[in-house]
Amino acid sequence: MYAILDIETTGGKYNEEGITEIAIYKFDGSKVVDQFISLVNPEQPIQPFVVGLTGINNDMLRNAPKFYEVAKRIVEITTGCIVVAHNSKFDHRILRLEFRRLGFDFERKTLCTVELSKKLIPGQDSYSLGKLVKSLGIPLSDRHRANGDAQATVKLFKMLMAKDLEKAILKATVRNEPSKQIDSKLIQIIEELPSITGVYYLHNNEGEIIYIGKSKNIRKRINQHFTNDNHKSKEVQKEVASVSFEATGNELIALLKENEEIKQIKPKYNKALKKSIFNYALYESVDENGYINLNIGRANARKKSITTFTNLQQAKSVLHNIVEKYQLCQKLTGLHMGNGNCFSYTIKSCKGACIHVETPEEYNARIMEVIALHSFQNQNMLVIGRGREIDEKSALLVEEGEFKGIGFFNLNHQMNNIDIVRSIITPMTNDRDARHIIQSYLRKNNKLKIIQFAIQGTDL
Numbered sequence: 001m002y003a004i005l006d007i008e009t010t011g012g013k014y015n016e017e018g019i020t021e022i023a024i025y026k027f028d029g030s031k032v033v034d035q036f037i038s039l040v041n042p043e044q045p046i047q048p049f050v051v052g053l054t055g056i057n058n059d060m061l062r063n064a065p066k067f068y069e070v071a072k073r074i075v076e077i078t079t080g081c082i083v084v085a086h087n088s089k090f091d092h093r094i095l096r097l098e099f100r101r102l103g104f105d106f107e108r109k110t111l112c113t114v115e116l117s118k119k120l121i122p123g124q125d126s127y128s129l130g131k132l133v134k135s136l137g138i139p140l141s142d143r144h145r146a147n148g149d150a151q152a153t154v155k156l157f158k159m160l161m162a163k164d165l166e167k168a169i170l171k172a173t174v175r176n177e178p179s180k181q182i183d184s185k186l187i188q189i190i191e192e193l194p195s196i197t198g199v200y201y202l203h204n205n206e207g208e209i210i211y212i213g214k215s216k217n218i219r220k221r222i223n224q225h226f227t228n229d230n231h232k233s234k235e236v237q238k239e240v241a242s243v244s245f246e247a248t249g250n251e252l253i254a255l256l257k258e259n260e261e262i263k264q265i266k267p268k269y270n271k272a273l274k275k276s277i278f279n280y281a282l283y284e285s286v287d288e289n290g291y292i293n294l295n296i297g298r299a300n301a302r303k304k305s306i307t308t309f310t311n312l313q314q315a316k317s318v319l320h321n322i323v324e325k326y327q328l329c330q331k332l333t334g335l336h337m338g339n340g341n342c343f344s345y346t347i348k349s350c351k352g353a354c355i356h357v358e359t360p361e362e363y364n365a366r367i368m369e370v371i372a373l374h375s376f377q378n379q380n381m382l383v384i385g386r387g388r389e390i391d392e393k394s395a396l397l398v399e400e401g402e403f404k405g406i407g408f409f410n411l412n413h414q415m416n417n418i419d420i421v422r423s424i425i426t427p428m429t430n431d432r433d434a435r436h437i438i439q440s441y442l443r444k445n446n447k448l449k450i451i452q453f454a455i456q457g458t459d460l
Contacts, residue, residue: 003081006150011047018042023150039064214254281305290360
């Protein structure tokens with residue numbers, strides 16, 4: 001659990017400042033579950049330059065609660081949480097200073113979004129909150145006011161969590177949580193999980209990730225892990241201390257995150273991905289008459305394929321559907337091996353390429369449509385899907401035929417500028433497994449919005 005906060009102060013000499021406004025959002029890693037926002041009477045004048053910066057003046061705070069009146073609520077909402085702030089050293093120091101004046105020792109573990117941003121979003125011109133969120137397309141209202149800055153920090157932190165493929169943030173959080181008794185542990189873990197689509201992480205007592213999985217219903221899937229009686233499940237049940245998760249909004253993003261993170265983190269109970277997740281592929285070749293032939297073959301990393309399949313049955317099923325939809329020739333797709341015309345020509349669903357009635361130019365034009373639909377070779381596109389919340393969308397970026405990564409956005413304008421898109425996207429490996437996941441998913445789900453674009457300038 002995280003307490004994402006922002007504080008405005010009077011300014012002045014070091015360790016003599018007072019809080020004038022505070023905003024705290026309690027965040028469970030997926031959504032805000034509690035919040036506290038208040039002006040605070042600092043019982044000392046505000047420095048003139050701070051008034052100009054924040055717009056908060058002494059008159060506004062005359063009837064505001066003093067710090068001792070809000071201290072209990074601050075303790076309650078931050079207990080058991082890691083404090084997250086943009087320059088957390090400053091905010092944590094100010095809170096400790098105010099509590100010390102009341103004779104209370106306030107101590108919380110902290111995470112700084114400045115430091116996290118430098119690590120996870122390198123190369124930015126500035127890491128000040130205002131300039132950073134603008135470059136990422138994150139809306140920021142009431143700059144230099146606690147609530148506006150805290151809301152922007154929540155959105156920034158969600159983006160940073162998504163970009164943290166090594167899961168350093170999650171591991172630190174798990175280590176911060178008290179361990180549960182073994183007898184009630186599994187039941188309590190299941191009760192706290194949501195029934196949403198996403199990636200889940202099983203942790204041991206040290207916070208290390210021992211298993212990564214994905215599911216369209218995380219709670220149901222974890223329940224299966226904890227009730228299965230096979231050897232592997234029993235070993236996991238003994239060792240698991242907690243479960244964390246990341247909502248993804250849709251299964252495609254979950255599949256890609258799972259594929260990437262298993263390879264990066266190499267958890268103890270995940271089988272090493274030595275074998276490919278696909279075994280067959282669709283290839284193209286040109287025969288002596290100039291017709292483009294399609295054929296199914298064993299997947300080969302050295303050969304360029306149009307698309308890939310998990311097994312031979314799936315490959316044949318997809319190819320049969322393609323042949324029927326595009327009125328292709330069964331002989332030129334390896335589905336008819338006899339002499340003369342193919343059977344499809346007999347029933348008028350093939351236009352006669354097999355006996356040269358249809359010209360190579362006419363036939364190949366339809367083949368190129370198939371290749372364009374089933375392969376993202378040389379394409380520039382954004383695949384837009386459901387996000388983690390109602391007002392959010394997911395985005396998958398492909399540039400010049402290479403899968404670049406995934407991200408989430410709230411505002412359409414974020415997707416209209418390729419530089420902002422690249423900043424939002426969490427980079428991922430463009431490997432054969434990732435391409436197979438994308439191609440397979442797009443074949444089965446034609447309701448996803450796909451935006452094709454040319455890389456010229458910055459606008460899409």
